[in-house]
Amino acid sequence: MEKFKLNKKTDTPLYIQLYENFKTLIEEDQLENEKLPSIRNLANSLGVNNVTVVSAYKLLEKEGYVYSIKGSGTYIRKLPVDTISYLEEGDMDLMVSGILPISNNSINFASMSPTPDLFPIEEFKRVLIEVLDRDAGLAFLYPEITGYDPLRGSISKFLKEHYNTVVNKEQILITSGGQQGLDIISKTLINPGDCIFVENPTYSGALGTFKSRGAKIIGIPINENGIDIIALKSYIKKYRPKFLYIMTNYQSPTTYSYDFRSKEELLLLSKEYGFYIIEDDFLTDLTFSENKKMPLKSIDRFDQVIFIKSFSKIFMPGVRIGFITLPNKLFKEIIKAKHTTDISSSGYLQRAFDLYLRQGYWKNHIEKIKAVYSKKYKLMTEGLDRLSEYGVSYIKPDGGLSIWLKLPKNIDSINIYNECAENGLAIVPGKVFFVDDSIYSNYIRLSFGQISNEEIIEGLRILENIISKPFRDKESNYLPFI
């Protein structure tokens, strides 16, 4: 502790002096230990009040130099933030946004992103090189703000062919992925304090974007067949939302899909009450049954639905190409928002993706990944069905990349998350997807985008071990879940 120089005779409060001392030591990387001394120890050895130390630590935390873990202590924040395996509620948004990476040794039931072995890399390499030969420097100019014109054409065709959806190529804006679509729509439609509706639970990346614009966010419950229309109606009358954000097929995280009636009712409501529907589509293509799913956009005759497409989960995330459809009335404003966001998306990648679609690779690719994922899905569901005796249940999505697992009521998903992490299994606690501090804390999301068939079996074994514990520990203090 001889490192600290406190001067009781100056005007500067002691806690500020202590803060400054720590700050310098951290910046100069002079502290051996990642963990700061305990409050009591430090206060004693410096001959100051506990409060002085607490205040200094608080200030350090506020300024981003340290972070604290409840019941454990205060730690220096390394740049970049390292993997931490123990999750506090405050860290959940970090984890979901990928800032806290998942430990490499874990079996990854947390991620939906595909692995490189499923990327159509040969074909894509071919079109990438073809574009270089064909267009040379033209591929590296600023493309039109709305996107590379032929790609807009291919996408219009793609929509017709695969989703039975008619959208003129002039009404398509190419974005740098689906997330950017959300960001641009937020910029166009949300002013601070505006009210918007989302399904509850929903995709946390969307919540982040909406919050960043200062939206007042209302969550509407979602059921097996779609959003709760009755609840929605009563909320609409009360709040008059700017828009409703939904995922109609294999919703994240619930995996639920809208039936036709829910879609139709929703569309009529949006027309009647004049709010837009933002339809985020990232998985429609991944159906494992015979019934092809269609987006809500396919029946939108009122120009009320803004369709956002992400190709990250069904193609390759690193291509960073997605698109949105432009309602007539918002055309100009959305284009402006795109411009202030990043001027335009990479023309080179747009040109390559255009060729990829034009040369007809898409269909084969989707068939291929569907075959792989439906096998994983089968393994997952068979394994999970065996766990029903421990009180867990779920609704079979018959498509997509996740299972939304309901645990017995008295289980908190954060505890399960932590127990899984300790045992080398990464899952996502359901809580991170809810708008409010939800009472529904007994859900977890298990995804099979990143894992091998062997890992599915091993992962489910670990999970079973954890959730069956109360049943095995009859003599212990545990109460059984149910």
Add this chain to the structure above:
Amino acid sequence: MEKFKLNKKTDTPLYIQLYENFKTLIEEDQLENEKLPSIRNLANSLGVNNVTVVSAYKLLEKEGYVYSIKGSGTYIRKLPVDTISYLEEGDMDLMVSGILPISNNSINFASMSPTPDLFPIEEFKRVLIEVLDRDAGLAFLYPEITGYDPLRGSISKFLKEHYNTVVNKEQILITSGGQQGLDIISKTLINPGDCIFVENPTYSGALGTFKSRGAKIIGIPINENGIDIIALKSYIKKYRPKFLYIMTNYQSPTTYSYDFRSKEELLLLSKEYGFYIIEDDFLTDLTFSENKKMPLKSIDRFDQVIFIKSFSKIFMPGVRIGFITLPNKLFKEIIKAKHTTDISSSGYLQRAFDLYLRQGYWKNHIEKIKAVYSKKYKLMTEGLDRLSEYGVSYIKPDGGLSIWLKLPKNIDSINIYNECAENGLAIVPGKVFFVDDSIYSNYIRLSFGQISNEEIIEGLRILENIISKPFRDKESNYLPFI
């Protein structure tokens, strides 16, 4: 006019009915003429008041179906917005943001973007293919949010080597171009109503982004040697800005560069009053004299400067790769803002750019484009010097891609813009860069990023023709400018 069905007996006001009629006709593409009937004609033939027609047209305009040109009439807005050669003040932001493209037949003195013949396409093609062979699918995963780690390393080295600037690779965030850097910083630092400072005049793309966050924007005059420090000081005391946005070298649009003293004073002020400095660097490399320019970041010992780099004007705009430096205190928040913006930038292009830098192509490339541009610069300045007899003047930047031309006081740059456009010359009227409805309307920006040497000579001939007119028309009604 038999197309219109108005019903005077219902509750719906006539102008709403007329609006609905037009809306349907426009949506169904049933109007032959792009121009709507004149107000008087339509009112007469429908037997309604002029005001009814005016109100209907206003509503159509508000909803984006039509636009009006003062003194000319009201026109259907085609999607996408077409080139219009005649500029109204309200369209200026559209033009600057590239939504109104420049006619292909014009000599383009408006754009700073380089042409493909200056792109190092052979070398870049080589690294693009090398990445595919080396990394295959890995290149198409989501990269780390902060960017591809080796590229962050190369950029740290690049900063040291070319700008004498020490920034740890952990403090670098890769962005999808410089504009995205501005957007991410805005999200991190601006809450609605926050006050920020900019140079006046400044880059309109930055203004767009700041406005979109609801910032209160104050413009501080910029002089030949940098921002007006005295004005700045008095404004700081009054407004306490969140940050000051500047371009220290070859500022856009003025082309002025900061001298050392201005940089140093600025840095001390930012430390004293606790505001960040956002340094947007897009041209530092393009010096035509012996004196190498350095960014303000190179002397930043307080972690007060956020350095944003755009490679669009000195490399290739379509690569969409730029970076920003991360102050320690904002690290976590900026990363979160990046995530809500587009998750991460294309890993494939990041990997290729990394190889490009590592393999040492940069220096040659810059030397090559400097040689080309300095020749164009010489042609421009020699030509413009000959125009001084008509009362135009400018300060020689000795670098960069533009000239900021001062016209005689009584000339409005919008008029000159329109006259130039009519004569096949695209320029940018100075007005679009000012924060306020400025009295400084007698500036135009002439850029030589897109034009050949022959076009420079021809363009200057056209310009001379226009600005010398009052001098030639001695007998006419014109008063000479000076």
